[in-house]
Amino acid sequence: MKKFIEEFKTFALRGNMMDMAVGILIGGAFSGIVTSLTDNFITPILKFVTGAERYNLQDVAGFASSFVSALVNFFIMALVLFCLLKVINKLMKLGRKKEEAAAPVTKKCPYCMSEIAIEATRCPHCTSELHMEVEKE
Structure with missing residues (x-):
């Protein structure tokens, strides 16, 4: 069982696996930005241009705050991932046995x-x- 855990640790903490995991998480967070941009800016503009719906100034302010919130969430996610990877890389360096x-x-x-x-x-x-x-x- 110990060998299995050691092999899994080696597999999971390889550089390319960590890069892929970061890419997936950042992609998910970026997806939130794109969704917010579409829902809060592009769709209302299209509805306004086509005359489908009318918005007042308070609605536009609400859309902008939703988009800014999505941006802040993205940057917080990126910062947390960056700090987490720094800690993991430091632990990996400490855990490596120096080759004699x-x-x-x-x-x-x-x-x-x-x-x-x-x-x-x-x-x-x-x-x-x-x-x-x-x-x-």
């Missing part, structure tokens, strides 16, 4: 500067005998 540096398997010959096996006592390139310890880079 692998022990070097090669060294440089002090005479010809060729890469040679770390256990070598003679350079295969220049055939020099290696009596001293070579500094690791």
